[in-house]
Every structure is written in structure tokens, then in C-alpha cells.
Amino acid sequence: MCRGTHRRVVALNLPSHGLTGVLSPCIGNLTSLRTLNLSSNGLSGNIPASLGRLGRIRSLDLSHNTFFGMLPANLSSCTRLVAMDLGFNQLSGHVPSEFGNKLLSLRKLTLRNNSLTGSIPSSLGNLSSLGILNLPFNQLEGMIPDSLGVLKDLWFLDLGFNKLVGEPPVSLYNLTSLEVLQIQSNMLNGSIPSDVGSKFPNMVDLVLYVNQFTGPIPISVSNLTSLQRLDLDGNSFSGFVPRTLGRLQALQHLGLTGNMLEAGDREG
Numbered sequence: 001m002c003r004g005t006h007r008r009v010v011a012l013n014l015p016s017h018g019l020t021g022v023l024s025p026c027i028g029n030l031t032s033l034r035t036l037n038l039s040s041n042g043l044s045g046n047i048p049a050s051l052g053r054l055g056r057i058r059s060l061d062l063s064h065n066t067f068f069g070m071l072p073a074n075l076s077s078c079t080r081l082v083a084m085d086l087g088f089n090q091l092s093g094h095v096p097s098e099f100g101n102k103l104l105s106l107r108k109l110t111l112r113n114n115s116l117t118g119s120i121p122s123s124l125g126n127l128s129s130l131g132i133l134n135l136p137f138n139q140l141e142g143m144i145p146d147s148l149g150v151l152k153d154l155w156f157l158d159l160g161f162n163k164l165v166g167e168p169p170v171s172l173y174n175l176t177s178l179e180v181l182q183i184q185s186n187m188l189n190g191s192i193p194s195d196v197g198s199k200f201p202n203m204v205d206l207v208l209y210v211n212q213f214t215g216p217i218p219i220s221v222s223n224l225t226s227l228q229r230l231d232l233d234g235n236s237f238s239g240f241v242p243r244t245l246g247r248l249q250a251l252q253h254l255g256l257t258g259n260m261l262e263a264g265d266r267e268g
Helices: 025-029 049-053 073-077 097-102 122-126 146-150 170-174 219-223 243-247
Strands: 011-013 020-022 035-037 042-045 059-061 066-070 083-085 090-093 108-110 132-134 156-158 163-166 180-182 187-190 205-207 212-215 229-231 236-240 253-255 260-262
Touching: 025 049, 049 073, 073 097, 097 122, 122 146, 146 170, 219 243
Parallel strands: 011 035, 020 042, 035 059, 042 066, 059 083, 066 090, 083 108, 108 132, 132 156, 156 180, 163 187, 180 205, 187 212, 205 229, 212 236, 229 253, 236 260
Antiparallel strands: none
16 A cells, blocks of 8 residues: 555555565665565565664554564554554564563563473553453463553453463452453462452453463352353362353353362362
8 A cells, every 4th residue: 555645655465375485674774664564475584673763653563474583672663553463473582571661562472382481571561551462372481470460451361272370470460451361370379369250340251271370260150250261281270060051041061171170069
């Protein structure tokens, strides 16, 4: 798409076009670009550092290619970005802390299915407009930053299939806007707060399987009336399964295997 007297390119949308080879650094000369979508092609090589010159870009989608090398920190110079999707590539290195310090308009950050290492930057808590944080299937380590608990617009959080440890921060339970919380297949521990049923009024997917969680399943879970999927498989939960789970009329999937739970007519 071109606009203006000088026919400046403001959008380049070429998803699923069979493109191959490397992405030319000359792409950084398209300084009027607002949208760049090259998803679902066969592009490879490094993501050009010249993309950092795209000061007007709002949407960047390079997902479903075979880009490799470090995740470029200078993408943080694209300060008008609203959506960034670099998922399903072979990118390595850390998630740049600069993303959280400079991309303050970001509403969607998807880096899933790469080979990213290191910790989740606490600076992501600065992204006050963020609604989607999608980082599963990487090799991220350390603890979930407490700072994520201030993201009041966050409705989708997927950190599954990483190497995260420790207890999820208490601040996560302040995110009343959350609809999807997926932190499965890590090494997380702790217990589910007894008042969880009053914390997530819009929760649809609560997925904690294959971690090291302990303690009982709180009765208040039955107050999550929008819940469609509750998957607690492969932990060390104990006690009785609350009978009140039967009240969850929207529930389509319930996973409780691989725990130390009991069920009975009187108590669970």
C-alpha cells in the first residue's frame, strides 16, 4: 500500500507468499512503513538490525519463518509498535530488557516457539497497555517477575514449556482482567490461593499442569464461572476434589491426574 504524493510504502503485507532467502537490510529504508507482515514464509538468516529504523511501524509480524540468531535489541527503537509477533522461528539469546523500557505502546508481544534463554525481563511490567504476552516453548529461566502483576490490561499470559522456577508472584492474582493463564510444564511450586475464585472473574483457561504445585484445590475455584479448561495434571496437589467443581457449567476440560487427590461423596 502506498500513500501520498511521493508514493511512500506504508504497508507491506506478504504472508504465505512462498518467500525464501534472507530479509534484505534495505527494508529499513522504508521509513514510512506502518505494517510489515511477512509471516508464514521460508525466510531465514538474521532479522536485520535495520528494522530499528522503522520509527513509524505499528505492527511487525515475522512469525512462522526460520529466522535465527539473536533477538535484535534495537527493535526497541520502533517505539510506536503496538503488536510484535516473532513466534515460530529459531531465535536465540535473551528477551531484551529494552523492549520493556521503550516499547510503551505495545499491546501484543509474541515470541513463542523459539530458543530464547535467560530470564523474563522485569521491565516488561512497564508495558501498561500490554494485553497479550505469549512466550511459551522457549528455554526461559528464573522466576516470573513480580512486575507483571501491574499489567492491568493483560488478559492472555502464556509462559508454558520453559524452565521457570519458584512460586508465581502473588501480584499475578491481582490481574482481574486475565482470561488465559498458562504456565504449564515448568518447575513452579507453591499453592493456589484459597481466594482464587474472587481473583479471576473472567478466567477461561487456567493451565498449571506438570509443575510442582502442592496443597489443596481451593473450593473457591468453583466461583470461576467462565472457566472452560482447568488442567492441574502432574503436580502434587492433595486433599479432596471439591464437589462444587460440578457447578462449573462452562467447563469443558478438567485435568486432575498425577496428583494425590481423593474424591468422596461427603468431602469431595
